[in-house]
Amino acid sequence: MDQKRIYTIVAAVFAVTYGYNLFWFFRSLIEFSSFGFQFTFFIRYVPIFLGIAGLVIFISSQFKRSNLLRVIMCMEIMSFPFLAFWYIQFFTKTYGPLNQPAQLNWTFYVGCVINAALLFASIIGLRKLSFNKTAKLSFITYGAESTAQFFPASAGQRFVNRLVDGVMIIYILLINLESINISSGWGDDFQPEIILIIQIPFLILYYIILEGIFNTTAGKCATGTTIVNEQGQRPGFAQILGRTFSRIIPFEPFSFFRAGSRGWHDTLTNTYVVESVNQEDSGMDEITFDAEMQNA
Structure with missing residues (x-):
């Protein structure tokens, strides 16, 4: 089909x-x-x-x-x-x-x-x-050779990714825990401790399923970014597991604010979050720089 x-x-x-x-x-x-x-x-x-x-x-x-x-x-x-x-x-x-x-x-x-x-x-x-999403690329040409480079997601995009994923996780928990009578998510008998207890295992499940099976999360869908390894391909499942469990390191959510906008869950697993385009449109978005002309 x-x-x-x-x-x-x-x-x-x-x-x-x-x-x-x-x-x-x-x-x-x-x-x-x-x-x-x-x-x-x-x-x-x-x-x-x-x-x-x-x-x-x-x-x-x-x-x-x-x-x-x-x-x-x-x-x-x-x-x-x-x-x-x-x-x-x-x-x-x-x-x-x-x-x-x-x-x-x-x-x-x-x-x-x-x-x-x-x-x-x-x-x-x-x-x-x-x-169908692939990394947006730029090509730097040295004579007859070309080197492809990614467009790394900016600190602003990484922040939106975290924000959307965080809101998504809390919303799913609040709505669904109430529906299965574990916690009244919005009422007077709201029990925040239940949300806190379930949040970490659900966060792990959230990233393993969405990144491991679909190579994305709600945040990355919202910002049009995707995950790649050093070769520009989808990361392996072991790298996804590493990314997931690295997220529970204390203060890790703030690590992407440093230079390069890469968090510890990126650097520890040799993965990147980059801007993406549809595969059928990838040729239209590729940008080529001629290094010899720039150095002339």
């Missing part, structure tokens, strides 16, 4: 899913309008509206501009463990005042299909779109 057809199917799945979610959003909005503004209700729908915006950009650009949509794909993939745990709870617990098993109806089955379709579309779409 060619790339364009895959993107079309992925976009169609997201469009149907968002249409279904918008139906429930407006239905719930009408039902709960008498209760006034509900912060938790609206905050849950923020990713859906961002996803709709990302989907419109993706389709209107003929599948070339995918940054925002890939951010949402990262969130959908990393929310799956909590969703799976919720389903386990659903089938093993009883609900209601009479302690009766929850009733299975058409909305439940449709929701299952929607969640499964969205997960598979996110996995296929994120992997395809992220693997």
Whole structure:
């Protein structure tokens, strides 16, 4: 199956899913309008509206501009463990005042299909779109020889990467821990210690899955950057593990502010975060410098 057809199917799945979610959003909005503004209700729908915006950009650009949509794909993939745990709870617990098993109806089955379709579309779409990214290069020519150089991500881009990934991790935990009844993420009985305890193992899982399988994270999707090794290729899984566990070194998040904008998790594993372009557009973005002319 060619790339364009895959993107079309992925976009169609997201469009149907968002249409279904918008139906429930407006239905719930009408039902709960008498209760006034509900912060938790609206905050849950923020990713859906961002996803709709990302989907419109993706389709209107003929599948070339995918940054925002890939951010949402990262969130959908990393929310799956909590969703799976919720389903386990659903089938093993009883609900209601009479302690009766929850009733299975058409909305439940449709929701299952929607969640499964969205997960598979996110996995296929994120992997395809992220693997289509390649390092943006400049070529320095010395006579008949050319040397390729990366465009390293700036300190500002690295900061945005950290910020987006941090917000993504906290948002996923707050929303999903509440849904599986471990912690009320937004209410009066908010328990920050639970978030702190789970945050580090989830952070490790977040980077191993997204960088190890998809060679990206939500932050890198947002800034259009990617990870490469010294040869400009995707790093090996051992390097990804090294990057991941290096992140828990005290004060490591501030290490990329030094010269070169490389953090300890980069230098310890010989990896780089660089600006990226789509593979089909790589030739258009390559910049060549003639060293002999510059030295003339």
